[in-house]
Structures are given as C-alpha cells and as structure tokens.
Amino acid sequence: MLNKLRLRLRALFFKPKMEDELQAELQFHLERESEENIARGMTPEEARLAALRSFGGVERVKEESRDVRGIRLLEDLWQDLRYGARMLLKQPGFTLIAVITLALGVGANTAIFSVVNAVLLRPLPFKSPQQLMWIEEEGSSNSITNGFVPGAHFLEWSEHSRALESIAGYNAGETTLTGAGEPERLQRGHATAGFFPMLGAQFALGRNFLASEDRPGGERVAVISYGLWQRRFNSDPGVIGRAITLNDQSHTIVGVLAPDFRFIQPLDLWSPKALDVAREYGNQMTTHFHVIARLKAGVSHGQAQTELADIMRRYESAKQKNIFSFAGNRTRVIPLHQQLVGDTRRPLLILFGAVGLILLIACANVANLTMARAAARGSEMALRAALGARRIRLIRQTLTESLLLAAIGGLCGLLLAYGLTKALASLNSANSLGQISNMARISIDSSVLFFTLLVSFMTGVVFGLFPALQSSRPDLNASLKEGGRGGGFQRGRARQALMIAEVAMTITLLAGAGLLVRSFVNLLSVNPGFRAENVLTARLSLPYSRYEKSEDRLRFMRELLPRLAALPGVESVGAINHPPLTKFTFHGYLRVEGHPIVANNNEPGTPIGQVTPDYFRAMGIPLLSGRYFTENDNADSPRVLLLNEALARKLFPGEDAVGRRVDLFNGRDYATVIGVVGDVRHSGLDQSVIPEVYVPYLQNASGWATLTLHTRNDPLSLANAVRQQTLAVDPTLPVYEVMTMEQRLSDSVASRRFNLLLLGAFALTALALAAVGVYGVISYSVTHRTHEIGVRMALGAQTADVLRMFVSQGMKLALIGVVIGLAGALALTRLLKTLLFGVSATDPLTFAGVGLLMALITLAACYLPARRATKVDPLVALRCE
Amino acid sequence: MKKTQTDLLQGTLDLLVLKTLQSGPTHGWDIAQRIQQVSRDVLRVGQGSLYPALHRLEAQGWIASEWGASENNRKAKYYKLTAAGRKQLGAETETWRLFTGAVELILKTS
Numbered sequence: 001m002l003n004k005l006r007l008r009l010r011a012l013f014f015k016p017k018m019e020d021e022l023q024a025e026l027q028f029h030l031e032r033e034s035e036e037n038i039a040r041g042m043t044p045e046e047a048r049l050a051a052l053r054s055f056g057g058v059e060r061v062k063e064e065s066r067d068v069r070g071i072r073l074l075e076d077l078w079q080d081l082r083y084g085a086r087m088l089l090k091q092p093g094f095t096l097i098a099v100i101t102l103a104l105g106v107g108a109n110t111a112i113f114s115v116v117n118a119v120l121l122r123p124l125p126f127k128s129p130q131q132l133m134w135i136e137e138e139g140s141s142n143s144i145t146n147g148f149v150p151g152a153h154f155l156e157w158s159e160h161s162r163a164l165e166s167i168a169g170y171n172a173g174e175t176t177l178t179g180a181g182e183p184e185r186l187q188r189g190h191a192t193a194g195f196f197p198m199l200g201a202q203f204a205l206g207r208n209f210l211a212s213e214d215r216p217g218g219e220r221v222a223v224i225s226y227g228l229w230q231r232r233f234n235s236d237p238g239v240i241g242r243a244i245t246l247n248d249q250s251h252t253i254v255g256v257l258a259p260d261f262r263f264i265q266p267l268d269l270w271s272p273k274a275l276d277v278a279r280e281y282g283n284q285m286t287t288h289f290h291v292i293a294r295l296k297a298g299v300s301h302g303q304a305q306t307e308l309a310d311i312m313r314r315y316e317s318a319k320q321k322n323i324f325s326f327a328g329n330r331t332r333v334i335p336l337h338q339q340l341v342g343d344t345r346r347p348l349l350i351l352f353g354a355v356g357l358i359l360l361i362a363c364a365n366v367a368n369l370t371m372a373r374a375a376a377r378g379s380e381m382a383l384r385a386a387l388g389a390r391r392i393r394l395i396r397q398t399l400t401e402s403l404l405l406a407a408i409g410g411l412c413g414l415l416l417a418y419g420l421t422k423a424l425a426s427l428n429s430a431n432s433l434g435q436i437s438n439m440a441r442i443s444i445d446s447s448v449l450f451f452t453l454l455v456s457f458m459t460g461v462v463f464g465l466f467p468a469l470q471s472s473r474p475d476l477n478a479s480l481k482e483g484g485r486g487g488g489f490q491r492g493r494a495r496q497a498l499m500i501a502e503v504a505m506t507i508t509l510l511a512g513a514g515l516l517v518r519s520f521v522n523l524l525s526v527n528p529g530f531r532a533e534n535v536l537t538a539r540l541s542l543p544y545s546r547y548e549k550s551e552d553r554l555r556f557m558r559e560l561l562p563r564l565a566a567l568p569g570v571e572s573v574g575a576i577n578h579p580p581l582t583k584f585t586f587h588g589y590l591r592v593e594g595h596p597i598v599a600n601n602n603e604p605g606t607p608i609g610q611v612t613p614d615y616f617r618a619m620g621i622p623l624l625s626g627r628y629f630t631e632n633d634n635a636d637s638p639r640v641l642l643l644n645e646a647l648a649r650k651l652f653p654g655e656d657a658v659g660r661r662v663d664l665f666n667g668r669d670y671a672t673v674i675g676v677v678g679d680v681r682h683s684g685l686d687q688s689v690i691p692e693v694y695v696p697y698l699q700n701a702s703g704w705a706t707l708t709l710h711t712r713n714d715p716l717s718l719a720n721a722v723r724q725q726t727l728a729v730d731p732t733l734p735v736y737e738v739m740t741m742e743q744r745l746s747d748s749v750a751s752r753r754f755n756l757l758l759l760g761a762f763a764l765t766a767l768a769l770a771a772v773g774v775y776g777v778i779s780y781s782v783t784h785r786t787h788e789i790g791v792r793m794a795l796g797a798q799t800a801d802v803l804r805m806f807v808s809q810g811m812k813l814a815l816i817g818v819v820i821g822l823a824g825a826l827a828l829t830r831l832l833k834t835l836l837f838g839v840s841a842t843d844p845l846t847f848a849g850v851g852l853l854m855a856l857i858t859l860a861a862c863y864l865p866a867r868r869a870t871k872v873d874p875l876v877a878l879r880c881e
Numbered sequence: 882m883k884k885t886q887t888d889l890l891q892g893t894l895d896l897l898v899l900k901t902l903q904s905g906p907t908h909g910w911d912i913a914q915r916i917q918q919v920s921r922d923v924l925r926v927g928q929g930s931l932y933p934a935l936h937r938l939e940a941q942g943w944i945a946s947e948w949g950a951s952e953n954n955r956k957a958k959y960y961k962l963t964a965a966g967r968k969q970l971g972a973e974t975e976t977w978r979l980f981t982g983a984v985e986l987i988l989k990t991s
Contacts, residue, residue: 021948022932024958025958029928061932065936
C-alpha cells in the first residue's frame with residue numbers, strides 16, 4: 001500500500017524523471033536486441049531496424065506503461081482545470097460576479113471564524129490552561145462582594161484542599177507612579193506569590209515575587225509589564241533592582257514580564273498581595289479578592305467544588321461567633337476559559353450562524369448563475385455526451401470548474417477576511433468581546449486558514465454539484481434541437497427553489513438585524529439622567545500619604561476648581577467620587593430617623609456620591625424638589641444630603657423627603673435631606689436605576705474625584721488645560737481617563753454596537769446578494785423566453801402585459817420566500833432575546849418592516865429585467881432562432 | 882472481445898514474469914529472453930505487453946526495481962521479486978495448476 005502510494009507520488013511529482021527512466025529502459029532493451037541481432041550476423045543498421053520491428057510501437061508501450069502508474073485521473077484533472085480556466089476567462093462577467101459573491105461569503109465566514117477561533121476554540125495562553133479554574137463565592141443576589149473570595153477561605157483552601165495542585169489570588173486596582181517624568185496613573189495588580197508560576201508566566205527579565213516578599217512587612221517589590229518597561233523605562237536592561245515610587249512608597253523592580261503575558265485586564269505592574277493571616281482570621285474587615293486555581297490531574301471541577309465548599313462550611317461553622325460570618329456563601333468552581341468567555345459565547349455563535357446563512361445565499365446565487373450558464377452550454381454537453389463522453393467525466397469536468405471558481409473565490413475571500421479581521425480586532429480593542437477581549441488575539445492562524453480551505457471546498461461542491469448533475473444528464477435530442485437555448489422546465493424549477501430559499505434566508509437575517517437596530521435605538525433614547533453633550537471628565541486620585549486629612553483634600557479642591565472654572569469656554573465645574581457609568585466605590589447603610597433598624601448583612605449598601613456644589617449643574621442633573629448643595633454646606637454647617645428620585649421613593653413613598661433625617665454611618669450622625677435630584681442610569685443605559693444618595697464634598701471629602709466640566713465648545717480642546725492646571729496645584733498628581741461624557745456613554749454600549757454593526761452588515765450583504773439572485777433568475781427567464789415574448793407581442797400582447805407577466809412571476813416566488821423566511825425568523829429570533837432591549841423577539845413592526853423591505857427590493861430586482869422584456873422587438877425576437 | 886483475450890494473456894504473463902524472477906533479479910530484455918528459451922520458443926513475449934506488465938507488477942508491489950549495470954556494463958533496470966511477490970507467485974501457480982488441470986479433464990472426457 002505504502003509502496004503504491006510512493007510510486008504514484010513519484011509519478012505525479014517526478015514526471016520528467018519517470019519519463020526519462022522509461023525511455024532509458026526501453027532504449028536498453030532495443031540496444032540489447034540489436035546486439036543479439038549483430039551476433040547473429042546482421043549489419044548494425046539491419047540489427048537496429050529488426051529490433052524496432054520486433055518491439056512494436058514504442059510510444060504505445062510507453063503509453064500503456066504510463067497508464068499503470070495510476071495518474072490518468074490526475075492528468076485528466078489538470079486538463080479539466082486548464083479547460084475550466086479558459087471557460088472562466090471567456091466569460092469575465094459571470095466569473096467576476098461569482099468570485100465577488102463567493103469572496104463575500106467566504107470572507108465574512110473566515111473573519112467571524114477568526115473571532116470564534118480566538119474566543120471559543122483557542123486555549124488560553126497559559127500552561128495547561130484546561131486545568132485552570134476560576135473560583136468565586138456568591139452571597140445574596142446583589143451583594144457587592146459577589147464573585148470575590150474572603151481571604152480566610154482562600155487560606156483554608158490553600159491549606160486543606162487535596163483537589164487543587166495550586167491556588168492563587170489577586171485583585172486589580174490603580175496606583176500613581178511618580179518621579180522621573182510626568183506622574184502617571186497605572187493599573188496595578190496585587191497577586192499572591194503563586195500566581196505567575198501557576199499560569200506558567202515567563203519573565204523577560206528578573207524574577208517572580210519571593211514568598212518572603214509576599215507577607216506583611218516584606219520588602220516592597222514590583223513586577224512590571226513588558227509594555228510599561230518599553231514605554232516608561234526605554235527597555236532599559238538594567239531596570240531590575242531599580243526603585244520606583246508608587247503611591248509615594250518606594251518599590252524595587254524585581255521582574256519584567258514576557259511581552260505575551262496577558263491576564264484579564266491589561267495591568268501595568270504587579271505587587272505581592274501580602275495577605276495578613278492573623279488579620280484575615282480575625283474580626284476585622286477582611287480581604288475580598290479573585291481566586292484562581294489549578295486542578296490536580298484527574299480531578300473534575302465538580303469534585304473540586306464539592307471539596308472547597310465542604311472546607312469552607314467546616315471553617316465557617318467552627319469559627320467564633322463574634323467574627324463576621326460568610327456561612328451563607330456558595331462556592332463555585334468554573335473552568336477559567338468558560339468564566340472568561342461568559343456572555344460572549346451566545347452573540348458570537350449567533351453571528352457565526354448569520355455568516356453561515358450568507359454563505360448559503362452566496363452558494364445559491366452562484367449555483368443559479370452556474371445553472372444558467374450550464375443551460376447555455378447544454379448543447380456543448382449534449383454533443384460531448386453524443387460523442388461518447390461518459391457521464392462521470394462530464395460531472396467531473398463541471399465540478400472541477402466549480403471548484404476552481406470556489407478556489408478563486410476563497411482566495412479573494414481570504415484577502416477580504418484579512419482586512420475584516422483587522423477591523424474586528426480593532427473593534428475588539430474597545431473590549432466589545434467582554435472579559436476575554438484582552439486575551440483573545442483575533443488573527444488568521446493555521447486553523448482559520450484550514451477553515452477557509454474547507455469552507456471554500458464545501459462551497460464549490462455545494463454550488464457545483466447541483467448544476468453538474470443536471471447538465472450531465474442532457475436530453476440529447478431536445479438540447480441539440482433547441483440549438484443552445486437549453487434549459488427546460490426542470491432546471492427552471494430548481495432555480496426558482498433556490499431563489500425562494502435565498503429570499504427566506506435573507507428575511508431571517510434582516511429580522512435579526514432589525515430587532516438589534518430597534519434595540520439600539522431604544523437604548524439610545526433612554527434618558528441617562530444627565531446631559532452628555534459638552535462635558536469633559538477627568539479622573540484624579542489624591543494619595544492618602546499626602547492627603548490624609550479631609551482638610552488636605554478640601555484645600556486641594558478649593559484651589560483646583562476655581563482655576564478650572566476660570567478657563568475660557570468653561571460654563572461650570574463639578575467633581576464627584578464616581579461619575580456615571582463607572583463602578584461605585586463608596587457605599588453606606590441608610591437609616592431613617594424614627595424607623596426601626598433592619599439589620600441585613602446581605603443588603604447591598606447604598607452608593608454615596610460625594611459631590612461639589614456645582615456638580616449637578618455641570619452634568620445637567622435636574623433638581624426635583626428642595627435645593628442643591630451650596631458653598632455654605634461645609635464642615636462648619638449642619639450635615640445635609642440629597643437623594644435621587646428612586647431613593648426618595650424607596651425611603652419615603654408618597655411623602656415629602658425634604659426635611660427628613662437620614663443616617664449613613666451606623667447611627668453616628670444624622671443628616672437632613674435638603675432636596676431630591678433626578679435619577680441617573682449609573683450602571684449603564686440598559687440597567688435599572690439604583691437608589692443613590694449624595695453628600696456635599698465640603699462635608700465629606702473623598703480621595704477619589706472625577707472632574708466634570710461643562711464647556712461651551714468641544715470639550716476635548718480643554719483636556720490639556722485641565723492637565724496643566726492640576727499639575728500646577730500638585731505636580732505629582734496624574735490626571736487620567738480624560739474623556740468626554742459622550743465617549744463614556746458610547747463605550748458603555750460598545751459590545752451592543754459591535755453585535756449590531758456586524759449583524760447589520762451581514763443582513764445588508766444578504767439583501768444585496770438576494771437582490772442579485774432575484775435579478776438573475778428573472779433576467780435569465782426573460783432571455784430564455786425572448787422568442788415567446790416575440791410571439792405574444794406579435795399576437796397583440798401589450799408591454800404592460802409582458803411586464804406584468806415577469807413581475808408577477810418574480811413576486812410570487814419572492815412572497816413565498818418572504819412567508820417562509822418570516823416563519824423561520826419567528827423561530828430563530830428567540831435566540832436573540834438576551835441581546836434585545838425594549839423590543840420583543842417577535843416584534844410585529846420589525847417583522848412587517850423587513851417583509852415590506854424585502855418585497856420592495858424584489859420588486860425592483862424583477863422590474864428591471866422585466867422592462868427589458870417589453871423592449872423586445874417581435875421581428876428580431878422571432879428571427880433570433 | 883479483445884479485452885478478455887488481453888486479460889487472459891495478462892494473467893499468464895504476470896505468472897511467467899514472477900516465475901522467471903524467482904531465480905534472481907534481472908532486467909526486462911533478459912526476462913523476455915528466458916521465457917522464450919525455457920519454453921523452447923513456444924512462448925514469445927511481446928515487448929508491448931512486457932513493459933506495461935512490469936510496471937503494473939511494480940505498482941502492485943510484487944516486484945521492485947533498481948538501476949544497475951548489465952552483463953555488458955550498461956545501465957539497465959533490474960527487477961526482483963518482493964516478499965509479497967513470492968506469495969503471489971505461489972497463489973498464482975496454484976490457480977494455474979487448478980485451471981489447466983480442469984481444462985485437461987474436460988478435454989480428456991470429450
């Protein structure tokens with residue numbers, strides 16, 4: 001078997017050499033024969049001729065010897081390919097349309113597959129990633145510590161678990177880097193010493209944290225990212241051992257991570273977590289952080305979950321009563337990849353399905369074109385069949401042409417996909433793919449190439465086989481008689497069925513895209529509760545070391561805000577600890593004076609906004625009753641607060657909130673409600689309003705601040721001025737995330753926009769392809785029936801009759817397609833449910849709209865060729881036989 | 882019509898070639914000569930069928946070829962029996978004996 005294969009491969013790839021050898025072998029035979037003849041007494045010339053005579057036809061022997069090599073098939077293929085290429089070149093119009101159609105189908109599929117590949121298929125870039133688990137704990141439904149693990153549980157697991165090979169914890173935050181250049185706000189992680197080794201992270205320089213550094217009081221060290229090393233330290237190879245200042249504390253750089261290391265967020269540097277064991281087990285505020293673990297070989301994540309939950313419960317039930325209990329927590333062990341993919345899977349698979357439909361539509365289109373062409377070539381096929389070509393040979397030739405077309409289309413599709421993939425990758429940089437964005441490198445790799453190859457091949461078979469089977473069974477008599485007009489009822493039926501299928505698939509895509517468009521419009525028409533136009537935001541963080549006291553922070557703000565207000569083009573300036581569309585950082589547990597205390601550990605606290613007097617004006621948040629804060633609501637005056645409407649309604653349903661007294665901090669200090677302000681969609685436009693309370697910055701100054709400037713002109717033109725003014729007040733304070741409120745709003749809907757853009761683009765592509773398909777079918781029908789039209793017109797049919805005939809033929813088919821498509825869409829749009837906002841998956845308006853749109857497009861696609869039919873001159877038509 | 886004839890000849894030729902190669906490797910011309918000599922000029926192998934047969938047997942894996950020097954020191958393609966070919970020779974010899982024996986029986990009775 002192997003030997004056979006070897007010989008055939010040799011025959012294929014070393015054809016000239018094989019030919020030479022055959023020649024040499026036969027030559028030897030002839031010479032040997034001649035020698036014998038000479039020995040028998042012939043002259044050399046006679047001997048040679050005699051030898052040749054006895055040998056017979058040398059060429060025939062060669063041909064027969066070649067045949068047994070078993071490469072006849074391949075040689076035929078080569079012949080078919082050349083013939084196919086000539087045919088494609090001879091009909092550039094057909095070829096161009098077919099190649100473009102296929103390129104669109106293959107290109108879109110390849111591009112989306114590159115995303116599917118990056119997100120769902122490719123393993124995470126860590127050592128043995130399938131053993132990596134994400135461990136989280138969940139308390140009550142909306143506790144702010146949900147997902148995080150208390151430090152004591154982590155320590156218990158590290159000590160007692162037998163299912164885990166290793167366990168590590170980390171969390172992410174921010175820090176300020178000062179010294180040597182402009183101060184900069186960096187993303188910093190804190191990780192236990194086992195974190196990097198567990199992931200198999202490589203270091204470009206230096207080393208990981210030592211265990212002695214990962215404990216309270218250990219030396220302050222940092223591992224920096226490759227990016228930060230390049231950017232901030234000019235790739236200095238001597239950076240190890242250098243001291244840097246983070247939050248005004250000196251840290252020694254001990255390592256530089258390899259360039260390809262990425263974990264969930266892109267972090268600039270890492271420090272040891274340094275868990276304080278005594279503190280974690282004591283009655284203090286404990287650490288809550290993210291935990292990842294590596295399973296031992298052969299342990300399932302279900303087993304690990306059972307074990308960890310048991311360890312956790314044992315610990316919780318044994319611990320002293322005065323220590324805060326997490327006994328109600330549920331432990332979950334989730335494969336890391338699954339956790340990171342999270343909500344991204346469903347939209348991605350929907351998009352993948354959508355491009356699959358596009359490819360089918362493209363196939364239907366090209367099959368239609370090919371069949372039309374096959375019909376035109378009917379007499380050629382018939383002639384070849386009549387001359388004795390076997391059926392399989394004809395099928396093979398047609399199929400070879402289709403595959404050649406598919407290969408060209410696939411190649412162009414790959415080029416298209418290359419561009420599309422780049423676009424997708426840059427769209428993804430806005431984290432449109434959710435948590436896994438940072439780790440999913442969207443690129444065309446070998447598996448994507450393989451996919452493209454497979455898809456192109458399948459495409460060629462799918463659109464090629466249909467016409468190949470049909471054209472290989474020509475009715476010799478009819479075809480030869482019809483003189484090349486070819487076709488017939490059967491073939492027409494197949495083309496019509498394909499057209500109906502195309503319309504139906506397009507409707508399904510259009511319905512999905514339509515629903516997403518409506519959702520997006522709904523989303524954008526949600527009132528965010530603030531005015532996003534002409535607002536510049538910039539974040540600050542006052543380090544505790546230099547702004548320890550409230551007065552220090554107040555002094556800073558009192559100096560900075562008037563400077564900003566004095567900038568040209570600024571209407572008003574405010575500041576808040578957390579601006580809309582960012583995470584809450586500060587919560588309180590509310591108590592209304594005179595109401596019984598309801599202790600509920602699991603109730604999430606109420607977010608507290610610490611705002612300067614002009615914040616609401618700068619953000620355009622309306623006052624509903626009472627008054628805003630003023631400069632007089634300061635440390636020397638009675639404590640006051642503002643409620644948002646949702647909180648006012650929750651605490652004082654049906655009553656006037658103004659004048660009531662509410663406490664935020666454990667009954668120590670009641671404050672008076674002086675007003676109610678409008679609700680702000682703090683967690684995103686598609687999220688419900690959260691009850692919120694505002695306190696005056698002047699009475700409660702936070703170290704976190706986001707400046708909000710209402711400007712007259714383009715807000716970004718003030719970005720530099722804001723930075724300069726801040727540095728003028730404190731030269732070591734970085735200003736970061738300088739962006740307009742509109743940008744923040746736009747970023748908050750990035751993943752919805754990503755899905756909408758893609759599905760919308762697919763639906764439009766499908767619509768264009770379907771229109772071409774309908775046009776093709778009707779146009780073919782017109783050409784095919786020119787003679788008939790001529791007869792009809794000669795017999796007195798009016799142009800309107802002819803027009804009606806073709807348009808109604810097309811519309812009948814299209815309407816069948818629309819009905820089938822709407823039924824399909826009804827079944828499929830249900831999958832979109834989680835992506836919709838404010839519109840049902842079977843929204844009648846959307847369905848009616850896309851049905852109408854499709855009908856109009858088909859009408860146009862039918863009308864154009866039909867009008868051509870009316871221009872037929874009966875005389876010419878009748879003579880065109 | 883012609884096809885059945887070739888088929889029969891082909892089968893026989895294969896057997897003759899394999900048998901000839903049993904005594905050791907040799908080249909095409911020599912195979913033809915030996916078949917002719919051993920059969921006392923009864924069987925003459927046409928070159929037109931010999932070389933395709935050799936190539937086919939090689940493709941089947943029953944014989945293998947390599948280039949070597951001929952008796953008068955020229956480059957010639959030598960064929961030799963492979964293990965599979967030896968087995969095939971046994972099987973074909975058996976079939977042939979069975980066949981000729983059967984034909985012989987029929988010829989005797991009638």
